[in-house]
Amino acid sequence: MADTTPTKRLRQTPLKSPPNTPIPLTPQTLASPRRSLRFISSPAHSIPPANTPVNPKPTRSKSAVTLNNNNNKKLYGNDSIKDDDDDVIYTFSPISPDRTETKKKRKSKAENTVDRVNARVSETKIKIKANTKTKRRVYYKKVSYDGGEFSIGDDVYVKRREDDSIEDEPEIEECRVCFKVGRGVMIECDDCLGGFHLRCLKPPLRAVPDGDWICGYCEGRKLGKDVKLPEAPEGKKVRRTAKEKLLSSDLWAVRIESLWKETDGSFWFRGRWYVIPEETAAGRQPHNLKRELYRTNDFADNEMETVLRHCYVMSPNEYAKAENEGDDVFLCEYEYDVNWHSFKRIAEIDNDEDEDEDATHDDDWSGDEEDSDAELSDDMEYEEEEDRYTAARGSTPAREAAANSRKGFTFGLQKIGTKRIPEHVRSHKQTELEKAKATLLLATLPKSLPCRNKEMEEITAFIKGAICDDQCLGRCLYIHGVPGTGKTMSVLAVMRSLWSEVDAGIVKPYSFVEINGLKLAAPENIYRVIYEALTGHRVSWKKALNLLNDKFSNGAISSKDDDRPCILLIDELDLLVTRNQSVLYNILDWPTKPNSKLIVIGIANTMDLPEKLLPRISSRMGIQRLCFAPYNYLQLQEIIGCRLKGIDAFEKQAIEFASRKVAAVSGDARRALEICRRAAELADYRVKSSTSLPKTGKSLVGMSEVEAAIQEMFQAPHIQVMKSCSKLSKIFLAAMVHELYKTGMSETTFEKLAQTVSCLCTNNGITFPGWDTLLRIGCKLGESRILLCESGASHRLQKLQLNFPSDDVSFALKDSKELPWLTKYM
């Protein structure tokens, strides 16, 4: 977001392209708006090029690829970092059990390494590569570069400026007292993170103490003394470690999400930025650890040139174990959303979307990424997308356990459940019907949201009216409407469009917190969730309530950027109603306080929720309401038509029929989409099963398919069960109906029924099955709740009753082909 990260703005793109190397086009087109912004802004602070240790690479073609034998001995030594750049080693096949063996193989066939890489990375790519070798990017799982091995998922330091020279990066920190590296054991202060030789301390320590240790200087500073740190001896340059540079935001840390070689031979990676607490909107907070970083949802494509070396960002558990792992260890517990300035636990994210992991690192394919709407418009060619997709899939770590990345390697139980997807599925060109099926899926994000323009305008006006003023005044908006009318989607769409305006600087930046009442274990937990989202700190709800009260009602400002307005979206608001309704009272009371800068948007199904609440709450809720009426058939038609734009798969009447049917019953857009999708499936099935026939023109979804889909959806299941049950069961049911008509009593005994059945059978030339069989049939019908059977052992005198109206039964049995005579008894 534009203003929060002035520091970030200044960061030029760490894209270090030698002047003669053209910048590849692809990363720019792929860039999200944010990223592209960065790209665009980088020329502004253009740097005098080439005072760097990096030579412009003359040719980095296939032939330049040579081997470096010692590359896995030393990953990052002081000397090996600065190497000549031309030694590029491809390491690949992350799961190869025996690395040395592959290396030997490679040595012998150094010339065609690239092709082998392809072969191992993704089998399917071979074909594509064969003709377009020079034009395609090559994706890798692991790359040896400058004497270091970098693989996907690694965390690395990234240069911030061109002139960040590598050579004065000390691997080992200097002692703060004697300013020498030395050999002695060093101890790290937990407060200033400075290193000290045990022997340089006064008094010297014998061994590293257990628990936290704070150096004398920090202790003195805490007591309010004026402490003078020992100064470096004359002429000696104080060198800072990469860690110190990172924490003073002179370096960046990044997590590699994918690696590839550009068409011109340069190596690139897509990275996910880490930020230090100072770079977030909330600033450094008292609970932040010194070595804490936040993972962002911001990605950037960079050249491998910019990478310095490895660092290690760990989860809290790993971090706790990693006591003495060196200087480059960092802690990361939360993901920081750069758009909304909110925090989320990484553990929770990973639980939520462990399958979507590759989707999040490859934005073009994520339908659910927040900024994806901007990128969906990427007009990439269809073929190319397919290519990229396969490449991305092949090179993703998260997919390791999933299909088709193992390439036949089996590791015990992981083989179970994995399945190779046949090749033709990917290369198969989708038919119109298949495209239609895909776009009609509920999970597919539509390109536009028709039919809710008025409501969306109203929401936009509401939010802008609240934010745009210099002093943000707290307000509430209550949105109600039946399910499937696009309430949540409209609000989120408005938020997205506002975000772009924030980026453009039209609207003041704000933070946005979204909460679903259904996801809360208890209504009180909402305080905790709000507080955690605003500050990235998890406390108990009682404490969170107190802190939020301080923040909103008493106007306590805890950090520099805290005066930004906050929009709180609460879905399923009615679930927050507790016995004394104090949760809702508190949340709706905050906006009425001065300086709260809180805007609450509540969504629920109930029309009259405010009236049901206590008067003091509805008084605070204000009068802003917005109603989402059920869709009428014209709107449903437009919605479906909008989704199917450009896909010629449906007859016009078919869509109209489906939308009229749904509009008459519920007006639920989800349901209309489901019916159309089901109809498309039926049509697809019909077309595919009749492949023997010559295809006649286009196959469209017609009225009959829609009708069938509606039947499936709306018809009660019991009729289908009765239609498909066995012959004897049908006779049994017919006898029940016959008995009912004869006697007029809804209840009958098994004995009487058996007589009727035998009567029916003998009259129509069927052998009577016998009592035992009949009893078993009766039990089965009873278990499926078509009959209501009396429980107990009195078999003969057991009372039976139909569970459904006799009309339904006769309707179901009327047209049975095997027993046409049944109709005359009903």
Place this chain on the structure above:
Amino acid sequence: MPSIAVNTPSPHKRRLRSNSALIDNPAVNNTPSKSSSPVKSKSARRRVNDSPSTNRANVNNNNNNNNNNNNNKLPVKKLLDSLLDKPIWNPTESGQISAVKEALHASTAQSMVVCREEEQKRIVEFCRQCLVEEMAGSLYICGCPGTGKSLSMENVKGCLDVWAKETGGQLPDVLTINCTSLSSTSEIFNKILEKSQPNKKVNGRSAPLKQLQHLYSQKQQSPDAKMMLVIADELDYLITKDRVVLHDLFMLTTLPFSKVILIGIANAIDLADRFLPKLQSLNCKPTVVSFRSYSLDQIIMILKQRLMALPFVVFQPQALELCARKVAAASGDMRKALGICRGAIEILETELREDTCTSTLTSMVRVDHMAIALSKAYKSPIVDTIQSLPQHQQIVLCSAVKHFRKGKKDTTIGELNKFYIDVCKSTLIPPVGITELSCMCRVLGDQGILKLGQSRDDKLRRVTLQIDEADIIFALQGIRFFRNCLQ
């Protein structure tokens, strides 16, 4: 204006009437603007009363007409005076809009709270007396939401400050607590204890209540111990099943050496009587100060006072009066009045945005803007909701109404299904199945139109109507399809 009475049975009528008010109002408001003779204005009033809608409220007002007349004229006249000496605002200027909105926001604290002088005086007097005599005491403030209870307390604090400075009296420690923000009810004692002994650490050995009781039942060692003013907002959140907390809280003030002046604020008028019968027997019932709902004049005065600080005129005086009358008749909730005024400004804003070529004279917030905002706030959404329901759900409602006409109050889904199928058959519409029907009933229940009981079997769930039959009939009569069904 009698024509805007709100206690009416059906929203239809209400809507019609507010429409009629809309039409009538300009006429009313234009005539009496300059004339000071009571006869003329009376005739204007008559004209409204002659309009077809007559009900109890009208009659009452007719009787009071002569008495009210003078009172009603006053605020409008005052407003007109103020209109003359200030320029009309320019809503296209964003600075002015935000200034107005800020002035009308509920959170904007006023330098002085008008129309509550009487109550404030009583509260301040009570506190002063307690402080002078160094005696504990309790006070209970009740009143509807939005009547300025919590807002007045800020002023009371200020008054006490001034008083302490003037007379050299001792200023009490002030502790303001909103009882909703307590995580448990007995936490209030923690807070009082922390405030009374800020230096001491709260030791966990004995409960804070015990410590407080101990503290106040023996003579203080230090003579300079300050009195403490505890303001407990939303006091009824302290009501527990056994009412112990509330009782103990008030009992603190009865202890021999207690230093607590307790002011409780809540909505219920009889909270003290209902929940604290024991206090009555001890003869230490809290004094009750009641904040009555704002009357028409008071609302106008407050709105005027809020807008006075602005160097321009925003509202037509008639528009303000319309708003005040309607709000005073409905609830007397000031928050609502402020919200409606803001809504009217927003309506004007959108109007200006759509139509740029309007003269500055019309850019004031007029009566019609206010009427739209009022109808937004007070209109019941039921009729519109029913009319926009899908057809089958309307049929369900229709069959339910037919069923309940026979005097029954509730039914089951299974039975409702039969009636529904009857209606469907009579109108030649294929009915949906029972599962779909129960699904529709659930949706209607979600919207608050039906009420569904709990049952294991879907068919046996009890169904009752949540809204008035007349509303449904009125809403469905607009649709030709249902006209025959409901005959």
